[in-house]
Amino acid sequence: MSNSTPNRRITRSTPSTIKDLADGLPDTPIKQMRHPSETSPFLPTKLETLLLAIYPVTLVLGSLFSLLAYSTRSATSKYNPIHQSYYPAAGAPSYFATKKNIFNVYFVKKGWFWTTLALAAFVVTHPSLGPSLRPTVTRRRVQAVARWGVATTVWMLVTQWCFGPALVDRNFKLTGGACEIMEDPIKRAEMGRKQEFFTAQACKASGGLWKGGHDISGHVFLLILGSALLGMEILPAILRARGLNEERRVRVGSGKVVKTRSIVDGTVKDTPVPVVLTETEEEYTKLGIKVAVGVVGLSWWMLFMTAAFFHTWFEKFTGFLVAFTAIFLVYFLPRGVPEVRAVLGMPGL
Numbered sequence: 001m002s003n004s005t006p007n008r009r010i011t012r013s014t015p016s017t018i019k020d021l022a023d024g025l026p027d028t029p030i031k032q033m034r035h036p037s038e039t040s041p042f043l044p045t046k047l048e049t050l051l052l053a054i055y056p057v058t059l060v061l062g063s064l065f066s067l068l069a070y071s072t073r074s075a076t077s078k079y080n081p082i083h084q085s086y087y088p089a090a091g092a093p094s095y096f097a098t099k100k101n102i103f104n105v106y107f108v109k110k111g112w113f114w115t116t117l118a119l120a121a122f123v124v125t126h127p128s129l130g131p132s133l134r135p136t137v138t139r140r141r142v143q144a145v146a147r148w149g150v151a152t153t154v155w156m157l158v159t160q161w162c163f164g165p166a167l168v169d170r171n172f173k174l175t176g177g178a179c180e181i182m183e184d185p186i187k188r189a190e191m192g193r194k195q196e197f198f199t200a201q202a203c204k205a206s207g208g209l210w211k212g213g214h215d216i217s218g219h220v221f222l223l224i225l226g227s228a229l230l231g232m233e234i235l236p237a238i239l240r241a242r243g244l245n246e247e248r249r250v251r252v253g254s255g256k257v258v259k260t261r262s263i264v265d266g267t268v269k270d271t272p273v274p275v276v277l278t279e280t281e282e283e284y285t286k287l288g289i290k291v292a293v294g295v296v297g298l299s300w301w302m303l304f305m306t307a308a309f310f311h312t313w314f315e316k317f318t319g320f321l322v323a324f325t326a327i328f329l330v331y332f333l334p335r336g337v338p339e340v341r342a343v344l345g346m347p348g349l
């Protein structure tokens with residue numbers, strides 16, 4: 001296969017890595033040392049694995065920090081699982097351990113808005129999706145909005161509304177939780193059928209205590225989903241701009257698994273067309289990527305703070321699990337199922 005960018009030509013003609021050498025060999029033990037993503041398109045590439053691993057590592061480090069740090073051990077208040085915070089808040093070990101911290105109120109609690117804004121900035125400015133800052137409808141833009149639509153639907157069903165209470169609230173009740181007011185049979189009888197499906201928000205707003213069940217961490221879920229979505233969208237653009245190799249693979253209609261590098265406008269090609277950016281386009285590109293990187297960075301920090309000061313280990317784990325399931329649906333399923341890819345596409349493809 002010939003490549004048109006100088007960087008790639010050098011990589012091909014001078015095999016410098018074990019993988020490059022192995023590609024030219026018959027079935028040897030070296031060749032069998034392949035990364036799992038090279039055989040299954042559903043799995044993340046080496047770089048993606050490394051980046052996605054930041055999430056579980058952050059959760060573990062944050063939780064260990066809360067166990068070991070002097071500030072948490074010496075705090076005058078302790079973590080109260082019913083209030084889901086250090087209680088009373090005045091004795092919390094850090095500003096970030098209070099629910100009213102400004103980053104929680106205006107960033108995480110409005111997290112989907114910021115994720116949407118950052119994605120929109122990238123989609124309308126980055127030339128790989130369409131002409132920068134021009135309202136042209138392109139296939140890549142439509143597919144980016146479709147991916148956002150699926151992620152938004154999952155976010156909504158999990159945290160906001162699922163034909164009634166959101167999935168986190170339904171799960172809380174299914175695992176034995178209730179609003180403390182609801183435990184009083186007289187008050188319970190006073191409530192209309194409408195309020196039978198109580199939500200955490202409604203319970204807390206009416207002065208009740210939401211206790212007894214398993215509360216999946218909404219913060220962990222939203223911060224991972226939002227930042228991973230932005231990361232997965234901008235990563236191919238960053239790799240391309242730096243002339244780095246794109247290792248993603250997809251299953252095509254014939255059942256063959258091929259590298260995305262060899263797909264141009266939906267067809268498998270020998271010579272990928274290089275993207276040439278004008279100076280103005282590069283300016284916009286930088287802006288779109290900078291906004292996304294800013295949101296991803298702040299999300300990471302708030303994830304660390306959430307891991308350190310809020311929720312139990314299990315609540316954080318289930319928040320992580322639900323977010324990763326959504327990421328798999330939007331970004332990895334389309335790689336292995338051409339029919340899904342035809343609708344959702346893939347970033348940069």
Ligand SMILES: CCCCCCCCCCCCCCCC(=O)SCCNC(=O)CCNC(=O)[C@H](O)C(C)(C)COP(=O)(O)OP(=O)(O)OC[C@H]1O[C@@H](n2cnc3c(N)ncnc32)[C@H](O)[C@@H]1OP(=O)(O)O
Pocket residue numbers: 084085096097098099100101104108109110111112113114116117119120123144145148159200204215216217218219220222302305306310311
């Ligand atoms: C390509 C695009 C094309 C677009 C094409 C359309 C174009 C057209 C134009 C569109 C223009 C825009 C359109 C946007 C559309 C929207 O997206 S607008 C939506 C804006 N709304 C949002 O973003 C809401 C996001 N927030 C949420 O979903 C929920 O609040 C969350 C984040 C999941 C958290 O829920 P939660 O109940 O707080 O749950 P949880 O984490 O379990 O926390 C439990 C408690 O611990 C506390 N806690 C936990 N962690 C922490 C922490 N780190 N710090 C402090 N407290 C904490 C919580 O505060 C909570 O306490 P309470 O407040 O309940 O007392």
